[in-house]
Amino acid sequence: MTSRSSLPGSAAVAAVAAAALAGGLLVSSASASPAAASAAETRIHDIQGTTRISPLVGQQVTDVSGIVTGVRTYGSKGFWFQDPEADADAATSEGIFVFTGSAPTVAVGDAVKVSGTVGEYIPGGAASGNQSLTQIAKPAVTVVSSGNPLPAPVTVSAKSVPSAYASEGDPAAGGSINALPLKPRAYALDYYESLEGSNIRIGSSRVVGATDPYAELWVTVKPRENDNRRGGAVYGSYTAQNTGRLQIQQLAPISQQPFPKANVGDVLSGTTEGPLDFNQFGGYTLTARTLGTVTDRGLERESTRPQRRGELAVATYNVENLDPSDPQDKFDALASAVVENLASPDILALEEIQDDNGAKNDGTVSAEETLKKFTTAIAAAGGPSYVWRTIDPVNNQDGGEPGGNIRQVFLYNPERVSFTERGAGDATTATGVVREKGRAALTHSPGRIDPANAAWENSRKPLAGEFAFRGRTVFVIANHFGSKGGDEGLPSHHQPPVRKSEVKRLEQAQSVNAFVKDILKAQRDADVLVLGDINDFEFSATTKALTADGALYPAIKALPRSERYSYVFQGNSQVLDQILTSPSIGKFSYDSVHINAEFAEQNSDHDPQVIRFRP
The missing domain is CATH 2.40.50 (OB fold (Dihydrolipoamide Acetyltransferase, E2P))
Incomplete structure (x- = not known):
């Protein structure tokens, strides 16, 4: 058998390929040396090698033997085959994928000989940062025999x-x-x-x-x-x-x-x-x-306890692109969750409320119909007759699904809490903070925070509102920070992975932190809640920027570590949704209410969060 080290040009090809992949390039037969590998018993582990990049990338291999272990007739069509006689090196894989492009004509258990071009395919493209998949492409396949036992798994x-x-x-x-x-x-x-x-x-x-x-x-x-x-x-x-x-x-x-x-x-x-x-x-x-x-282990959806008479209950819930074209079943299920699982909070900040015709991109920005349909469903489920406050965005300027014009919305129960109107702002007018009779007040309520800041370009601008509960003012800031789109996945070939989306969220967090400090400067003991889909972890730089100088505290940290999550992504239970409190809110009850993220059947992909405290 010809060893890997003696194959013509293999070391040079591997070095070039590794450098190319490090730079995010797709390595194929067109981007590496055309030198042909020796036909003398090239084995699968020779192709796989001892790094992530094949030492034979770009080369032709001939009559590579193995047993077919799997056939894929959809998506990326092809088959896997494996050498039943492993070498002694734990680093070299004995199996490889053969990309056929059309439905393979082999069957599991076939002994085959495969000739073709060794390549490194990057799922998602070079910009994804993904590792590459070593494969044989443009194959010529000979079936030697059928019905063979498979290599032991x-x-x-x-x-x-x-x-x-x-x-x-x-x-x-x-x-x-x-x-x-x-x-x-x-x-x-x-x-x-x-x-x-x-x-x-x-x-x-x-x-x-x-x-x-x-x-x-x-x-x-x-x-x-x-x-x-x-x-x-x-x-x-x-x-x-x-x-x-x-x-x-x-x-x-x-x-x-x-x-x-x-x-x-x-x-x-x-x-x-x-x-x-x-x-x-x-x-x-x-x-x-x-x-x-x-x-089935019988996982059940959680319900939080009702707020007590003197407690203010404030919640946040990403309702995942809700618009009037969604089936009534979705509205009813979300409404039932508000009433039964969230115990009808006094104030509810919603994220991803779409305009009145959803993703239809025709310039519509009003969400009146969406909110009427949702609040009607809540009342029908036995909940309060919620009133809403929001600010319509400029068309297609806040990110999300094109034409959907997602925005944050406050729902509040007028029988428990009142909204302080201070001249509603618009999509491009910033609300500010003034000192009024020795207390902090907003210049616009509802109003948007710092909407001209480049940090909010093509992203949802924070919605600020001033509420009153039992004679005490509470400032609530609803957020939906920039998504993690474009970040590299955990199994990236870069370690640690590149998290480029964090740059924008860091700037957004700094903007909100500065606004909270303005409130606290005007009134040191002001009750401020910053909440919403922060799209980042409780240990992230984003959260650290939000809490800088002690302006805020991530309330989810009051929970045991094992209960800190609002979202499940690729098998990781993690925090994306948060409620953060100002220093005056020293005692509170916090709950991450798990009703969606852990279930195959979801009404949203996020779990709502709720906090109860006495202002």
């Missing part, structure tokens, strides 16, 4: 996956880990990469990410890794990843085999087995040839 378990997530990227390569030697016993990402394309198996595993509309779910092979009482895996810092998470898909089309519905805390029982893929939406994915069955 590698069992992925709590014991086999390292606790450290990834090594630091190479500074000389822009922070990339592409060219670093794999250390599968030291780092989880290296461990999974060493199995890329291989036949793997997991046993019964806890579901940490519910079944989504794309027929996939997330499990963890580590039962006790950052687990909480509801079954999730809590994401607590940038340096403490949940390494046991794996995405689960199935090879059979949904039309042939429906994908099971599972909630967080359920168990994917029995054996799940198939090739380990890497894709754009989650990274390492077990593409199940054999899929376990879901054991």
Whole structure:
């Protein structure tokens, strides 16, 4: 057998490929040396090599042998095959994907010989920061025999996956880990990469990410890794990843085999087995040839307690692009959640209320019909007759779905709280703070904070309002910060991943922090709540900027660490929605009310937050 080191030009090609990938380039047969590899028994592990980049990238390989372990006839069509005779190096995978482009003509169990071009495909494109998938493209496939036993699967378990997530990227390569030697016993990402394309198996595993509309779910092979009482895996810092998470898909089309519905805390029982893929939406994915069955653990939606007579209850809820064209069932379900799960809060800040014709992009900006339909549904569910206050945005200037004109809205119960009108602002007029009779007051209520600031370009501007409860003024600022769109995923080839969206949220947080300080300068003991979809973690730079100089406190930190989450993304239970309090609000009751994020059937993808205190 020809060794990797003796293949013509392989070291040079690998170095060029690694540098190209570090720069975010897609390496293919057109971007590497055309030198041909020796046809003498090139093995799959020769192609995979001991780094993330094949030493044979761009080269032609001939008659690579193996057994077909999985066939995909939809999406990225192709098949996986694997060498049943592994080498002694734990860093080299024995399996690989063959991209056919059309429905493959092979079957699981076929012994095949494959010739083609070795490539590194980046799911999502170079700008995504994703790792690449080593594959053989433009293949010529010969079936030698059929009905062969499959190579024994590698069992992925709590014991086999390292606790450290990834090594630091190479500074000389822009922070990339592409060219670093794999250390599968030291780092989880290296461990999974060493199995890329291989036949793997997991046993019964806890579901940490519910079944989504794309027929996939997330499990963890580590039962006790950052687990909480509801079954999730809590994401607590940038340096403490949940390494046991794996995405689960199935090879059979949904039309042939429906994908099971599972909630967080359920168990994917029995054996799940198939090739380990890497894709754009989650990274390492077990593409199940054999899929376990879901054991329902009976997760229930939470309900918070009602506020007491002297308590003010304030909540925030992202209702996910609500507009009048949504089915009445969605309005009714959201309304029921407000009444039954949130106990009809006195003030409710809503995010993602769309205009009256939703995503139709015709210049409409009013949300009157949306809000009428929603408040009517709340009243029909037994809730209060809420009154609303909001400011219509300039058409298509606040981000979100084009034509939808999402905005924040205050709903309030006039039987419990009153709204202080101070000359409503408009989309481009900034509200300010003045001192009036020794107390802080807004110049516009409702009003927008700093709307001309470049930090809010193509993003939702904060909505500020002045409320009165039992003779005490409470300032409420509803927010929907910039999304994490464009950030690299956790399994990026950059480690740590690049979080470029944080730059805008940091500027937005600084703007809101400065406004809160203006209120506190005018009245040191003013009660101020900053709340909404902050789109960032309680430990993030965004939150640190919001709380700078002690102006605010992230109230979710009053909860035990295992209960700090409002959203589940790729199997991580994490914080995106927050309520922050000014220093005068020293005693409060806080609740992250888990009714959506952990469930396959959702009315929104966010969990609402509620705080109760005595102003």
